[in-house]
Amino acid sequence: xxxxxxxxxxxxxxxxDWAISPTHPEREERLLYTRDQIFEEGITDIEGVESFNxxxxxxxxxxxxxxxxxxxxxxVTESHRISAGGAIKAASTVLNGQVDKAFALIRPPGHHAQxxxxxxxxxxxxxxxxxxxxxxxxxxxxxxxxxxxxxxHHGDGTQDIYWNDKNTLFISFHQDGRTLYPGTGFIEExxxxxxxxxxxxxxxxxxxxEEGFLYVLDNLVLPILDEYNADLLVNSAGxxxxxxxxxxxxxxxxxxxxELNHRLNPDIAVLEGGYSIEGALxxxxxxxxxxxxxxxxxxxxxxxxxxxxxxxxDKINEYIKxxxxxxxxxxxxxxxxxxxxxxxxxxITRSRQVYYDTDGIMETQTxxxxxxxxxxxLNTVKSKADLGYDILGITIPSDACPSCLDKGYxxxxxxxxxxxxxxxxxxxxxxxxxxx
Amino acid sequence: MIVGLDMGGxxxxxxxxxxxxxxxxxxxxxxxxxxxESIWNTLEELLSGKDIARIKRINLSTTVCTNAIVExxxxxxxxxxxxxxxxxxDFLKCGKANxxxxxxxxxxxxxxxxxxxDEMQEALKLFQRKGVxxxxxxxxxxxxNPLHEKEMASFFQKHFSPVTLGHTISGKLxxxxxxFTSYLNSGIHxxxxxxxxxxxxxxxxxxxxxxxxVLKADGGTIGLKAAERYxxxxxxxxxxxxxxxxxALIPTYEDAILLDIxxxxxxxxxxxxxxxxxxxxxxKIDNYPTLVRAIYSVxxxxxxxxxxxxxxxxxxxGPQREGAPxxxxxxxxxxxxxxxxxxxxxxGDKQKAFEAMKQLGxxxxxxxxxxxxxxxxxxxxxxxxxxxxxxxxxNSHPVYTVRxxxxxxxxxxxxxxxxxxxAKALTSALESLFKIPVKFPKNYDVANAVGxxxxxxxxxxxxxxxTERQTLxxxxxxxxKKISKSFxxxxxxQMASSLLKQNAHKLGSDETVDVEITEAESFNMVRGFxxxxxxxxxxxxxxxxxxxxxxxxQSD
Numbered sequence: 001x002x003x004x005x006x007x008x009x010x011x012x013x014x015x016x017d018w019a020i021s022p023t024h025p026e027r028e029e030r031l032l033y034t035r036d037q038i039f040e041e042g043i044t045d046i047e048g049v050e051s052f053n054x055x056x057x058x059x060x061x062x063x064x065x066x067x068x069x070x071x072x073x074x075x076v077t078e079s080h081r082i083s084a085g086g087a088i089k090a091a092s093t094v095l096n097g098q099v100d101k102a103f104a105l106i107r108p109p110g111h112h113a114q115x116x117x118x119x120x121x122x123x124x125x126x127x128x129x130x131x132x133x134x135x136x137x138x139x140x141x142x143x144x145x146x147x148x149x150x151x152x153h154h155g156d157g158t159q160d161i162y163w164n165d166k167n168t169l170f171i172s173f174h175q176d177g178r179t180l181y182p183g184t185g186f187i188e189e190x191x192x193x194x195x196x197x198x199x200x201x202x203x204x205x206x207x208x209x210e211e212g213f214l215y216v217l218d219n220l221v222l223p224i225l226d227e228y229n230a231d232l233l234v235n236s237a238g239x240x241x242x243x244x245x246x247x248x249x250x251x252x253x254x255x256x257x258x259e260l261n262h263r264l265n266p267d268i269a270v271l272e273g274g275y276s277i278e279g280a281l282x283x284x285x286x287x288x289x290x291x292x293x294x295x296x297x298x299x300x301x302x303x304x305x306x307x308x309x310x311x312x313x314d315k316i317n318e319y320i321k322x323x324x325x326x327x328x329x330x331x332x333x334x335x336x337x338x339x340x341x342x343x344x345x346x347x348i349t350r351s352r353q354v355y356y357d358t359d360g361i362m363e364t365q366t367x368x369x370x371x372x373x374x375x376x377x378l379n380t381v382k383s384k385a386d387l388g389y390d391i392l393g394i395t396i397p398s399d400a401c402p403s404c405l406d407k408g409y410x411x412x413x414x415x416x417x418x419x420x421x422x423x424x425x426x427x428x429x430x431x432x433x434x435x436x
Numbered sequence: 437m438i439v440g441l442d443m444g445g446x447x448x449x450x451x452x453x454x455x456x457x458x459x460x461x462x463x464x465x466x467x468x469x470x471x472x473e474s475i476w477n478t479l480e481e482l483l484s485g486k487d488i489a490r491i492k493r494i495n496l497s498t499t500v501c502t503n504a505i506v507e508x509x510x511x512x513x514x515x516x517x518x519x520x521x522x523x524x525x526d527f528l529k530c531g532k533a534n535x536x537x538x539x540x541x542x543x544x545x546x547x548x549x550x551x552x553x554d555e556m557q558e559a560l561k562l563f564q565r566k567g568v569x570x571x572x573x574x575x576x577x578x579x580x581n582p583l584h585e586k587e588m589a590s591f592f593q594k595h596f597s598p599v600t601l602g603h604t605i606s607g608k609l610x611x612x613x614x615x616f617t618s619y620l621n622s623g624i625h626x627x628x629x630x631x632x633x634x635x636x637x638x639x640x641x642x643x644x645x646x647x648x649x650v651l652k653a654d655g656g657t658i659g660l661k662a663a664e665r666y667x668x669x670x671x672x673x674x675x676x677x678x679x680x681x682x683x684a685l686i687p688t689y690e691d692a693i694l695l696d697i698x699x700x701x702x703x704x705x706x707x708x709x710x711x712x713x714x715x716x717x718x719x720k721i722d723n724y725p726t727l728v729r730a731i732y733s734v735x736x737x738x739x740x741x742x743x744x745x746x747x748x749x750x751x752x753x754g755p756q757r758e759g760a761p762x763x764x765x766x767x768x769x770x771x772x773x774x775x776x777x778x779x780x781x782x783x784g785d786k787q788k789a790f791e792a793m794k795q796l797g798x799x800x801x802x803x804x805x806x807x808x809x810x811x812x813x814x815x816x817x818x819x820x821x822x823x824x825x826x827x828x829x830x831n832s833h834p835v836y837t838v839r840x841x842x843x844x845x846x847x848x849x850x851x852x853x854x855x856x857x858x859a860k861a862l863t864s865a866l867e868s869l870f871k872i873p874v875k876f877p878k879n880y881d882v883a884n885a886v887g888x889x890x891x892x893x894x895x896x897x898x899x900x901x902x903t904e905r906q907t908l909x910x911x912x913x914x915x916x917k918k919i920s921k922s923f924x925x926x927x928x929x930q931m932a933s934s935l936l937k938q939n940a941h942k943l944g945s946d947e948t949v950d951v952e953i954t955e956a957e958s959f960n961m962v963r964g965f966x967x968x969x970x971x972x973x974x975x976x977x978x979x980x981x982x983x984x985x986x987x988x989x990q991s992d
Contacts, residue, residue, distance in 0.1 A: 001527065001612070001723075001725060002523075002527045012834060012836075013835075013836065013841070014836050015836075015837065015838055016836050016837045016957065016959075017837040017838050017839055018837075018838055022960055022962075022967070023960075023962045023965055023966070023967060027960070027962060028959055028960070029959045029960065029961060029962065029971070032959055032971065033543050033544070035836070036543040036609060037522075037543055039608075039609040039610060040522075040543065040576060040577055040609040040610065040611050041522050041523050041611060041612075042523075042610045042611055042612040042613060042725075045610070045612060045613070045717075045725050051834045052832070052834075053832055053834055053835060053841060054841065056841075056842075078838055078842060079838050082838060082841060278543075278544070282543055283521070286522060286523075290523065295523070295524070296523075296524040298524070299519075299521055299522055299523065299524055299525075300521055300522060301521045302521075303521070303540065303542055303548040303549075
């Protein structure tokens with residue numbers, strides 16, 4: 001038998017008894033053919049590939065990241081806790097040295113889940129990568145992490161959660177928001193005052209294929225990662241950039257995904273979207289597993305793969321090249337821009353509407369990021385959903401100075417009960433979560 | 437009367453059972469240069485003076501195939517491997533000649549790319565040039581659609597025998613194991629068939645008309661005729677015979693640990709609700725992972741004759757055996773010597789056993805008795821440590837549904853059943869460590885022969901129905917046919933049950949078959965916004981178990 005170059009932990013949990021609804025893309029059948037392919041290839045017989053069952057995320061793991069309205073119990077199913085727990089298991093096996101890398105092949109996904117959670121959006125309720133990261137950060141407090149989201153949809157949930165956290169670099173490649181859900185992820189969205197520039201969005205034109213993705217990776221993403229020099233690299237490995245995906249318009253391939261993973265070289269990959277369950281997922285997942293294990297993936301291709309038909313137009317090539325230049329330029333200026341922003345303001349507010357497509361909920365929120373010279377600053381979110389709830393969420397960041405820590409507790413204490421449906425306090429310094 | 441015979445590495449053990457009672461037993465040494473003679477001599481001894489007309493069947497376990505594989509005495513095999521997209525297939529080369537061919541069947545059994553007849557002709561020429569005698573043809577996903585294997589086989593069947601078709605070996609998905617198992621099956625076909633011819637001739641000469649069954653590693657049997665086609669099923673059946681014997685001698689209906697403690701090794705296995713746990717995919721032989729069903733059994737280098745040394749003031753037992761215990765003139769102190777000193781065993785020269793313990797205790801100035809106690813405790817501790825790890829591994833085997841993850845069965849052993857020379861001496865040490873009762877049968881030395889005698893035909897079938905494509909596949913039986921759109925999981929279970937019975941009959945079973953559905957999944961297939969069909973997977977097996985003994989022989 002063969003031996004993996006990198007010891008790989010595989011958390012494969014297809015949740016064969018869970019669906020959003022019987023005909024929803026996020027249904028029991030989604031990873032059925034992926035399991036068939038993994039089994040038939042004999043992946044688990046490869047020396048150095050080790051299988052793990054998911055852990056189950058606890059309520060406080062979720063409270064650490066989200067303000068669930070009205071509470072965790074009513075919003076989060078066991079399936080979601082297992083999915084997040086699968087990601088936690090993957091990260092734990094890497095960080096405790098059991099394996100070199102890990103792939104959490106789990107569902108339901110999570111990258112559209114933002115700080116405030118009223119329900120399901122983009123098939124996500126809780127952000128499984130964020131729940132994972134904040135869980136493992138309890139052991140390694142100051143770990144600097146980069147998340148590269150290769151799902152076709154903008155990872156707006158992850159962006160929201162790490163908007164003001166300089167210790168978490170978030171890079172998302174996705175189909176341009178003018179042409180696809182959730183309609184965000186433009187270049188200008190680049191982070192809060194304490195982390196300006198540490199959210200990097202790369203909106204790609206419909207029709208982008210292998211050439212374009214790998215160009216962006218080599219010429220933009222890898223240089224940025226090189227400069228950021230994270231302690232841990234996480235790939236939100238959505239697979240819906242594939243040319244057969246039914247709900248997107250890209251031309252990426254299984255081989256391309258494997259190549260991308262190989263060059264990106266993440267410590268942890270977590271499955272996100274991807275709904276071409278027969279034509280793409282079995283091959284992409286196999287490609288990612290082999291790439292992560294350091295094995296030959298050149299033989300991985302789809303049955304209907306004809307490279308000539310998937311070739312990108314010159315127009316797309318040109319567009320992507322220019323796009324990369326602009327984004328890289330912004331990246332190099334990030335610290336200057338952040339400095340100016342912080343100097344000129346005491347706080348920054350950001351008001352948005354957030355639509356929960358899966359559950360049909362409209363949320364209106366205003367976030368306020370206080371600027372503090374000593375730390376990332378206290379931040380709050382006031383939010384209202386058309387379900388009738390309104391809440392105030394207070395987050396004390398993990399690097400908070402004593403004064404911001406006090407401010408946070410005072411604000412929580414002094415907000416009169418009854419003023420909001422619920423008030424939440426997330427004290428990331430002491431890992432303490434309150435609500436009233 | 438049922439005759440059971442188990443051929444081990446050193447001895448052949450045989451037993452006759454009549455109306456649930458052990459009537460007679462025999463034991464003879466193995467002559468490795470003539471395995472057939474070894475079996476025949478034991479049978480003759482056992483049957484002398486018996487009414488051979490009353491023999492209902494003869495179950496025998498044999499090491500002929502196992503030995504042929506580990507001693508590299510297989511015939512040259514030509515391999516035709518259709519690997520399709522995926523893992524680099526180079527590591528699958530196992531035959532005298534290996535040809536990788538084009539063509540591809542996908543995960544749903546659809547033909548994506550046809551086979552190329554020119555490549556088959558090329559392969560044929562190569563095989564003839566290389567002196568190939570037997571062949572195996574294997575395609576990826578052949579269990580979903582055996583078309584390519586059948587087409588490929590037709591090019592070789594006139595020239596070589598046998599040609600093993602991968603899908604007939606097992607219904608499980610695992611292409612590399614399918615390749616290796618098919619290879620082994622073709623490679624040992626000749627050896628096994630020569631052996632079975634000798635058996636048949638000898639029985640015939642003696643006028644014995646009873647059907648012959650061969651033991652498998654899953655603790656069941658297969659009819660001789662079926663074994664002639666699929667001899668790979670007869671490999672590594674030794675541990676299974678002993679474990680089944682233990683189950684017969686100590687009837688158990690709960691979770692339990694089974695220990696077979698020998699001179700060199702200790703075999704560890706488990707019962708879940710009284711039924712043996714199986715290897716998830718199949719047993720491994722000589723670096724080849726296979727799809728041969730087998731009882732999950734782990735062997736550690738720890739036995740009565742393991743040599744003991746002192747390292748950093750600590751006793752280290754095994755994993756080597758360097759000879760007999762010192763009490764029997766061996767070179768190194770062993771656990772058996774310790775047991776003799778403690779009065780837990782009685783053989784050999786007691787003084788020499790004492791010397792052995794004295795030698796171990798000298799450095800730290802401990803009395804031989806104290807050292808002997810430490811040795812026994814340490815041995816029990818080592819077993820406990822390994823068992824705990826195995827139970828943990830078993831309880832963390834991958835599951836794929838929320839229900840199983842939250843509420844799935846966890847193995848929690850309630851007792852230890854054990855056999856073997858040094859076993860009884862370990863009873864109290866194990867009991868106080870595990871804190872569960874330890875059971876030990878009186879006539880443990882014939883457990884393997886009794887296990888062989890009481891084993892029954894076992895088999896399984898895997899059914900996959902795809903109502904969108906309207907196809908049904910039962911690879912083990914070579915079935916691939918059309919079904920109606922309305923076929924559902926109940927139809928599938930019913931069909932699997934009746935096919936299982938048919939298959940059991942084909943494999944030689946003459947009993948009523950107790951069917952157990954081991955897996956049943958049905959997935960709605962949705963294409964666009966509509967349900968386009970169902971993907972149904974059902975596995976059925978003959979419920980594992982034994983012909984009952986009248987009473988278990990409990991510990992004395």
